[in-house]
Amino acid sequence: MSRAIYGTIEEEIRALKKERNAVIMAHNYQIGEVQDAADFTGDSLRLAQEARKTNAEVILFCGVHFMAETASILCPDKKVLVPDLEAGCSLADMIRPEDVRQWKAEHPDGLVVCYVNTSAEVKAESDYCCTSSNAEKVVRSIPEDKDVLFIPDFFLGTYVKQRTGRKNMELWRGYCPTHMLIQSRDIEKLRAGHPGAEFIMHPECGCLTKSMHLADRILSTEGMVRYVKESPAREFIVATETGVLHRMRKDNPGKNFIPASVHAVCNYMKMNTLEKIVASLENLQYEVKVPPELAQRAYLPIERMLSIV
Numbered sequence: 001m002s003r004a005i006y007g008t009i010e011e012e013i014r015a016l017k018k019e020r021n022a023v024i025m026a027h028n029y030q031i032g033e034v035q036d037a038a039d040f041t042g043d044s045l046r047l048a049q050e051a052r053k054t055n056a057e058v059i060l061f062c063g064v065h066f067m068a069e070t071a072s073i074l075c076p077d078k079k080v081l082v083p084d085l086e087a088g089c090s091l092a093d094m095i096r097p098e099d100v101r102q103w104k105a106e107h108p109d110g111l112v113v114c115y116v117n118t119s120a121e122v123k124a125e126s127d128y129c130c131t132s133s134n135a136e137k138v139v140r141s142i143p144e145d146k147d148v149l150f151i152p153d154f155f156l157g158t159y160v161k162q163r164t165g166r167k168n169m170e171l172w173r174g175y176c177p178t179h180m181l182i183q184s185r186d187i188e189k190l191r192a193g194h195p196g197a198e199f200i201m202h203p204e205c206g207c208l209t210k211s212m213h214l215a216d217r218i219l220s221t222e223g224m225v226r227y228v229k230e231s232p233a234r235e236f237i238v239a240t241e242t243g244v245l246h247r248m249r250k251d252n253p254g255k256n257f258i259p260a261s262v263h264a265v266c267n268y269m270k271m272n273t274l275e276k277i278v279a280s281l282e283n284l285q286y287e288v289k290v291p292p293e294l295a296q297r298a299y300l301p302i303e304r305m306l307s308i309v
């Protein structure tokens with residue numbers, strides 16, 4: 001590929017995108033400059049929807065590995081790239097396909113609902129997939145007489161169980177180590193110091209069971225971005241990975257956003273940089289390709305995730 005001289009790295013990325021007929025998707029937890037370089041920024045659901053719609057030949061996915069796998073399953077004819085193959089997800093690693101098979105053997109009438117934060121192999125063992133945006137709707141869509149086996153996030157599962165009042169729902173005990181860093185006592189302190197602030201919380205928070213009653217809203221990252229725009233409040237305490245504050249601040253210059261914990265930073269999400277994006281587009285690296293047989297088995301639960309919204 002010929003190298004032109006560019007004034008800025010952002011200009012270089014724009015030129016490379018055009019040359020490669022590529023689109024950049026960035027999750028809301030990416031560093032600010034990666035979000036700014038992206039064509040679409042959003043939560044897991046929105047990015048999967050956009051991946052399915054795009055006409056680009058190349059999808060450069062700036063998020064974590066399972067998101068690129070989902071894009072590869074939805075768009076088998078496209079080249080799906082990630083800037084860094086090491087950007088994984090600790091929550092997704094908390095369940096293996098053999099664990100799901102074992103759990104299903106113990107509950108032969110149960111239906112498996114997997115959170116999108118799972119590997120393609122785990123999705124292939126599942127009946128339904130969901131994101132934090134539509135987990136409640138997905139569970140409600142399952143006939144009452146069927147046991148639900150919810151994997152792998154215990155806190156999202158607890159929230160959905162509480163919202164739906166469903167008794168026959170078993171929860172896997174996985175968790176997101178980043179959301180685990182957000183503690184109830186920090187939230188209580190912040191609430192006391194900012195009595196006018198609204199408190200919004202992601203359902204992956206480890207303190208969800210203790211702090212649920214304090215939350216004004218429990219939302220996915222995209223739900224949060226939308227909510228803070230619409231709310232008349234001027235100040236918000238935000239309980240999720242801190243990357244989402246970039247978009248909130250950019251979209252709402254007159255409002256104040258306070259992270260529930262400054263320590264809630266996902267090191268995997270922060271591995272993607274502008275330099276790696278350039279290398280990725282230049283060298284068409286690193287491709288994430290889910291093998292067709294596996295993709296075929298994982299497709300149905302993902303399709304259900306996209307249709308139940």
Ligand code: 13P
Pocket residue numbers: 028042043044045089117131132133176204219220221222
């Ligand atoms: P959402 O962006 O779908 O709310 O999920 C957050 C997350 O855990 C991504 O890994």
